[in-house]
Amino acid sequence: MPVDDYGVWKGFPVHYEVEDRYEDPKSPHLSLYYHDNYETEPQFDLKFRQKHKNKPPNKNRPMEIPGLFRAAINIKSIDRDSRLAYWVNYNLSDHPMVQNLAKLDLGFHDLEELKDQGLDYIRSGLFDAKKGRLLRHDIDGPNNDMIDVLVPEVKESIHKNAEIYVFGSRFNTRNGVHNVHMNQGNIKRFRNDDGTFQDGGLLIHYKETDQWTGIFLAFASQAVHTDREGHAIPPLTWGQFLPTELIENSVAIKEAVVKKGKSVTLTNLTNHRVSLASWKLHNSAGEAQELPGNAVLNPMSTGGFEVPKLHLSSNGDIITLVNEAGLKVDGVSYNSQQGNMEGRPIVFAH
Structure with a gap:
């Protein structure tokens, strides 16, 4: 059974917040806030949003910002292996799907509107699987964890007023998207969420240069190969396939x-x-x-x-x-x- 209410949301990113090891050590997210209105860009209290940084979760600070939608992007797995697999493709402009995406109106579009052209990490040719990285959530050192690699991409999209295309599952409240990651090849606990051509991801379109960047995430426990229903074909997982703690390519x-x-x-x-x-x-x-x-x-x-x-x-x-x-x-x-x-x-x- 596929994930509920799958589709893509086209909009403009304006703000992000990321949960580090202090704010949420168990199931942290990077929240990317965006709007889908050419006419009005909503305002919000940035100082209030930032004053809880590097502190334990504050129940008094709402996750949502009035007037903005939110993409809840997982940056740590709740599985025993908490790492995420991460791919970025800076040359997605040549992929046939982006021309159809560019024609979409702003807002959310379900799989029927997409004419069944959802993302599929295994079948869509979105990236070179061997060029991925296995990354932990938040550890000391530069360029070695999910926060280090994801935040710069999000910042750039905001700074350059790019268009974003967030693939995933729409909230029941209709004010955002989650499951912005691979949604097939799951462990037994999440097998019911398996499905082909319903993977999540973040595509960024820099209109001035017509560059398309694709960011793709999977859990280390998910399978590298899946059957036609999206169920795992064991035994190989991303945690086994991708290099980690890989020393010199000797x-x-x-x-x-x-x-x-x-x-x-x-x-x-x-x-x-x-x-x-x-x-x-x-x-x-x-x-x-x-x-x-x-x-x-x-x-x-x-x-x-x-x-x-x-x-x-x-x-x-x-x-x-x-x-x-x-x-x-x-x-x-x-x-x-x-x-x-x-x-x-x-x-x-x-």
Whole structure:
């Protein structure tokens, strides 16, 4: 069953508020306030809105601002893995859907008005899935959490008076939108919300330059692959697919033989010698095999390593390479068809 009242709201952003770790450590949002009227831009008390910053939630401060609509954008998951997957595409102008969006009037448009052209992270070709980032909500350091990457995009849209297109589910009160994230491939608890071509997202149109920027969010627990009803096809999730705590792009998993004579072929992508002593290969169950103590790869070279003690399922699995400090260096996955190729290696594209 799809999410309720799905569609896109076209408007103009005028203000945002973001909940940090102090204001809401459990289920924080970035609230993007907007209007959809060419004639009048509503006024509001900005000083009142800002005086509660960096303090626990204040029940006396309403989330809504009279005269404005609100897009409630999740910046943390309530799942055990609280990270979000984040993609931004600054070159969405060439996507065929944006020309139809530009013709829409201001206001909310449901899926019927969109002629079933909702967003679909898997099927719409909106971004390069491999170029996403896994991000936590609010941690120390620059450019390393959801607040760091999302706020600048929102600020820019306000500063340049851009048009925004917020895809998601309209509030029951009709004064805003939520579910501004992937709405398929959910864990069992939210399976009833699954559906194709009903994903949320934020598209920004800078009319002066005709640039379209797309911002797309998913929960780390959501599946990378879904069936025609939007239900998860296990086992791969965004949390497993995307690099996190990824160190230097030094060594890649090039090939693997998962049946008889199990082995993994690694390639050194750097111009220096890399020692693989104490490096390990993991499967999706967390089982590991350590590489030989004398394992080494010369600059830009490739080497094969037998892994007889590492169980690799013929039904599909994930192979993760970690260094001596336990940090992920590379990760690949394969399906059951590839896992049943007798004697032939599975080749992974990078």
